[in-house]
Amino acid sequence: MATIEDVARAAGVSASTVSYVLSGKRSISPPTRRRVEQAIAELGYRPHMGARALASNRTHVIGLMAPLRSGVDVSVIMQFVTGVVTRARGFEHDVLLLTQDDVGGLERVAAGSMVDAVVVMDVEADDPRIPVLGSLRQPTVLIGLPRDAGGLSCVDLDFEAVGALGARHLADTGHHDVALLGSPPEVMDRHTSYADRVVRGFTATASARGLAATVEPCGSSPAGAQQAVDAVLDRAPGTTGLVVHNERALPHVLAHLRERGRVVGHDTSVVAVCPADVALSQALPMTSIDIPAELIGSVAVEMVMARLEGEQPAETRLLAPVLTERASGTPGPAALPVTP
Amino acid sequence: MATIEDVARAAGVSASTVSYVLSGKRSISPPTRRRVEQAIAELGYRPHMGARALASNRTHVIGLMAPLRSGVDVSVIMQFVTGVVTRARGFEHDVLLLTQDDVGGLERVAAGSMVDAVVVMDVEADDPRIPVLGSLRQPTVLIGLPRDAGGLSCVDLDFEAVGALGARHLADTGHHDVALLGSPPEVMDRHTSYADRVVRGFTATASARGLAATVEPCGSSPAGAQQAVDAVLDRAPGTTGLVVHNERALPHVLAHLRERGRVVGHDTSVVAVCPADVALSQALPMTSIDIPAELIGSVAVEMVMARLEGEQPAETRLLAPVLTERASGTPGPAALPVTP
DNA sequence: CGCGATCGTCGAAGCGTTTCAACACGCTAG
DNA sequence: CTAGCGTGTTGAAACGCTTCGACGATCGCG
CATH class of the missing domain: 3.40.50.2300 (Response regulator)
Incomplete structure (x- = not known):
């Protein structure tokens, strides 16, 4: 696998320059940019996500907890998931899938810095996951409307x-x-x-x-x-x-x-x-x-993404039904x- | 977040010792082990997965490409996914979810070292993803039976x-x-x-x-x-x-x-x-x-895991149907x- | 014509792990 | 009594990236 150093060498620049070309966080002269981009293409370079996560504290992955036990409204669930995955891709993020019963999984992936944010489906009135979610440092959005959201954001059909x-x-x-x-x-x-x-x-x-x-x-x-x-x-x-x-x-x-x-x-x-x-x-x-399950899923992602940039206050969004x-x-x- | 250094300090040992306690790759005296374990518990330490992935070249994540477009046999799909996720957890792995149409996603997550292995569902007779999969350095298992597996392993109901x-x-x-x-x-x-x-x-x-x-x-x-x-x-x-x-x-x-x-x-x-x-x-x-979708999913994970340890030859497993x-x-x- | 500001680039210091080579120690065997 | 060995532990070097501070060059301006 080509590394950023390989690209830098091929383009005759330093690694940091390559990094800035990739992230756009600093201005780069057009000729340099071109050389770097060409080197990237030639080498088929792909940044190592682990290294990136380590250095930048961003994994570009969001966790999604879904009720996988088959039975209840499978197609609704699939649509939620589709909405989440699709919208997440729009934000250059991938989705890590957790099962509903794996409550410890939330803590695991969050504390292990595997995810930048978490979306939780199928939230119940008094959901045991709410306190856990409240203690994570990652932003969280619930799909569903618990009795007490404990300061977390929610989205659901009304x-x-x-x-x-x-x-x-x-x-x-x-x-x-x-x-x-x-x-x-x-x-x-x-x-x-x-x-x-x-x-x-x-x-x-x-x-x-x-x-x-x-x-x-x-x-x-x-x-x-x-x-x-x-x-x-x-x-x-x-x-x-x-x-x-x-x-x-x-x-x-x-x-x-x-x-x-x-x-x-x-x-x-x-x-x-x-x-x-x-x-x-x-x-x-x-x-x-x-x-509108797919829509709700994508709204959930948008909310969680907004919270990933600025500090937004918690918010509850209820979508109006249509007959x-x-x-x-x-x-x-x-x-x-x-x-x- | 506590780091391995914090744990080492608290336990009065070096970071490498903590690492060896965690991985079990070297023998550690019982008293030391105890002290380390206690420090871990007290600090609520969780290894940073990005750092681990960087150093060890293992993400402990497997990629799963699933047909999320709702419609065809939703419940079968859900059961595959359930089988994969559940079995993966049994191997201490998590699952990154890709959508069927995101063919580039395979290359992206594999080349970006986001996953250790890949499972692909719903493979068709002449599936365009097969050449892509063949070029990944991660082991791969197909759920389904293409006309020409191109040297990849498959599992499916017969x-x-x-x-x-x-x-x-x-x-x-x-x-x-x-x-x-x-x-x-x-x-x-x-x-x-x-x-x-x-x-x-x-x-x-x-x-x-x-x-x-x-x-x-x-x-x-x-x-x-x-x-x-x-x-x-x-x-x-x-x-x-x-x-x-x-x-x-x-x-x-x-x-x-x-x-x-x-x-x-x-x-x-x-x-x-x-x-x-x-x-x-x-x-x-x-x-x-x-x-037996859930079973097939879990078999797929087992196959991919086996390939993650020793180099196994490609293999096709067809499960016998039961009436x-x-x-x-x-x-x-x-x-x-x-x-x- | 010289001065500060701006722009593009770079070197180096992390980020938190794993793992290798080496070392200290207490034993056993010669 | 010492050479040699195994056991438990350590320090340091990666791993591949981001980002901060610095630096030289270029520019506009008085």
């Missing part, structure tokens, strides 16, 4: 607004009896931040609009979905509008609604909360509230007052 | 055996008219290695067993699945046994078979080729040939010779 938007849309299209099929029971019980927030937004807006609202957790398996649908339809048979916030259960919910004689998009409205591609790959194109109408929506009873 | 196993199972359970619903047309056309191999194994074994076999690409969308099912059933209405090798299309294939009056697990046998968790989360628990019978299988006509 899930409370998601719930509200779902309820509002159903109300606006004439539904009166509505239900939210939420996350799996275990997620609900864990009080994963987003699950609670959706419920809160949904029930608040439903009651403000005078709707009769039911909330039911919903397992991701066919059986779980069936059970949830049954629970809602048995308890409130008049339900005509549903918000479904469980990507994996969605197909099974649709299937079971059908089995119970409901025709989605005709006598029953379903609003899915999921990434657009998932909404489109159902049996019926779903009216949905998008989870797209597709085939699974239909006017509810109140929209057709004359029909019995 | 997809030819998968196709054969599917056909054999259907033959053994008495089916005569069988079909393979394969990957999406674009994947087939790209001659992605595994798609071709499944087809080859399936048709060869089917014809060896005297079956009438149809092969049909199958898009992942509801429409694509429907079309594929229609194509098979229209062309060969007597088909009673299906192998489906498309995780995303699977639910739609099942739904459409049902719409066409087929009762899977009763008059029609379906063997899914997919990870076990996907097989279990269908409307009906699927008889399936597992794609698990569940509810979607049923005896075919030949198994009931007396019934008309």
Whole structure:
């Protein structure tokens, strides 16, 4: 491997000059710059990142902690990761991947100076990683909204607004009896931040609009979905509008609604909360509230990068949800007052 | 941050002694070792990985190139990644994540000595990354089976055996008219290695067993699945046994078979080729040939690690597929010779 | 015409490890 | 009693880069 010295020699300059050509931190005369650049090209020189990190205290790597256990909303996770990696590359950074359960890993890579900054996904209401993150010297951004961010920056979809938007849309299209099929029971019980927030937004807006609202957790398996649908339809048979916030259960919910004689998009409205591609790959194109996971990932990187330059104060950014109408929506009873 | 010098001072030894305690490359007397370990604990010392990489030429990081574009078999990809990261941690290594399209990234991280080794996922029959990988000084393992590995090591599920196993199972359970619903047309056309191999194994074994076999690409969308099912059933209405090798299309294939009056697990046998968790989360628990993605990922790491120590010759490992019978299988006509 | 400012370049001092050669010490064997 | 050996420890030299301070040259200006 060619070193900076080799390049310097080939270009007839000193190593520091080469370094300045590379970093642009000092002005270099055009002819010198040209000679250096040519030498770099000829030798195929690549700076040794370890040496660079040692000298400059910058690794050009950011750590990303992602929930790799398969199961929950895989495609959302992939999109987060894609957003993070892609945006990081835009800042000339690479991404070191940590698994969710490897809590010690955060301390390890941070204290070992393997990363310049850290992004953590899937943060829960009372996340045990928050104190750890607070003690790192690297800037940190959380994807998710913990109860107490402990002075850390956060970014997330505004899930409370998601719930509200779902309820509002159903109300606006004439539904009166509505239900939210939420996350799996275990997620609900864990009080994963987003699950609670959706419920809160949904029930608040439903009651403000005078709707009769039911909330039911919903397992991701066919059986779980069936059970949830049954629970809602048995308890409130008049339900005509549903918000479904469980990507994996969605197909099974649709299937079971059908089995119970409901025709989605005709006598029953379903609003899915999921990434657009998932909404489109159902049996019926779903009216949905998008989870812009890739965008959130890239915003997270931007925030963390900003903190890597100047000292920014902690900040929380909640992205406004957007609803797209597709085939699974239909006017509810109140929209057709004359029909019995 | 405490440095190795701080630790040395606190323990009353030299820096090199601390280094040897850490690496175990030289014997250290028990009392000294104890003092050093205590100093490390007290100071919360963590070696600076950049410095270590510079001095030792080992980063303790492996590069992983993964197809992050969401869409194709997300859960399989996640499981690969999980397998790689988890196993790498077992070897005290971390994982740097590269996206599939960032071909230059390979050269960048390798030449910049950011990684000790590279694992590349989703390798195609004629993959443009192979020549690049061949020129790296770091050991490399491909997940997938290119036409010409160019002297690189590979690991993959034996997809030819998968196709054969599917056909054999259907033959053994008495089916005569069988079909393979394969990957999406674009994947087939790209001659992605595994798609071709499944087809080859399936048709060869089917014809060896005297079956009438149809092969049909199958898009992942509801429409694509429907079309594929229609194509098979229209062309060969007597088909009673299906192998489906498309995780995303699977639910739609099942739904459409049902719409066409087929009762899977009763008059029609379906063997899914997919990870076990996907097989279990269908409307009906699927008889399936597992794609042990996590295992493959961890094997890839083991291979690359072996190459990091001694010089191993290139090697190709194909994992034997395993079929698990569940509810979607049923005896075919030949198994009931007396019934008309 | 001389003076200070500006520009481009350089030498050297780190950055925090690893590792090699060497050394001190206490033993054993001759 | 000493030569020789093994064991545990050390000092110093890398590793490849960044960056600070300094220096000579060039320039504008009074």
